[in-house]
Amino acid sequence: MGTWEWRPVVDITAAGGRALAVELYDTPDRTGTPVATVPAPTGPDAAGRWVFDLPDLPDGRYWGAVQYLPRTGAAQARDRNPRIDLPTDTGLVTSPEEVAVRLDIKLPLSAEQRDRFAQAIEDAQGDVRNYLGRDLAVGYATYPGVSPNWAAARRIDDWRTWRHLVVGDDFDVVAVVDRGHGLYDVTVRTGLEPEAETAVRRYVTAHAGEALRSRGSDGTRRTTSVSAEGQSVSYEATPTTGQPGSLPSLEDLAPYRAMPVGSPPRIHRMPWPYS
Secondary structure, three states: OEEEEEOOOOOOHHHOOEEEEEEEEOOOOOOOOOOEEEEOOOOOOOOOOEEEEEOOOOOEEEEEEEEEEOOOOOOOEEEOOOEEEEOOOOOOOOOHHHHHHHOOOOOOOOHHHHHHHHHHHHHHHHHHHHHHOOOOOOEEEEEEEEOOOOOOOOOOOOHHHHOOOOOOOOEEEEEEEEEEOOEEEEEEEEOOOOOOOHHHHHHHHHHHHHHHHHOOOOOOOOEEEEOOOOOOEEEOOOOOOOOOOOOOOHHHHHHHOOOOOOOOOOOOOOOOOOO
16 A cells, blocks of 8 residues: 655654554544554654555545654653545655645545546646656665765764765665675665655645636635626635735745756755754
8 A cells, every 4th residue: 555654743762762553543533443553663764754554445534643652661642643645655745635625525535536636636746847847756776885975974874974975956864784894885765755845745735726626626616696697607716826825836846946966955854944
């Protein structure tokens, strides 16, 4: 069915904590018997993500609850925020369920609805791909037997230690294996990570939903008035660009455009004002 990544708000491993399992429920109240309980991996990857291997379940939205230990000796805690839309690993930066929620369409979706919504997402992604000049897909690369640049950083898992390996793209360090004699095998994840890039995900979700709404295929286009004879209909106005509630524009994604060759990689997901 694919994988799902959980990144805790704080680094629980530094305090001796760890993820235990994720429970998947078919209702948002997350009560009763879960549809599935998936054990956590033995540890996070180099970027602090806990990657769960999900079972084969019917397509649709599931509401997750992650069981974890926040620190050594602490009581078990639960993160009840995750929403997991299956299948994952589809190449889509958002999901048909997320578009449906934006359009106030009740879940679960039918197979026909999911297919139509997925096509609208693919169309919106194509617009973003053309504007950014780069693919919205994450790629992996392994560099065997390479030397770190200790002048750039002092941590082996810091991206700056390996910035000389990747030219003209963003990247995260996923794994580092010590081969001895100062050499390492380094695996990096390159490209955009749209599921973590809020601006990209919001644009695709909003424009996929608006495309469906404008075609009337979702039945949610709002009317403000209808003439007595039913010969004319007035629809609710859409906020113009820049107004609250307006659709995001492609210009909002300008910071994610492909970088010139030789440019240093951007730091992933650092909070303002450090980005």
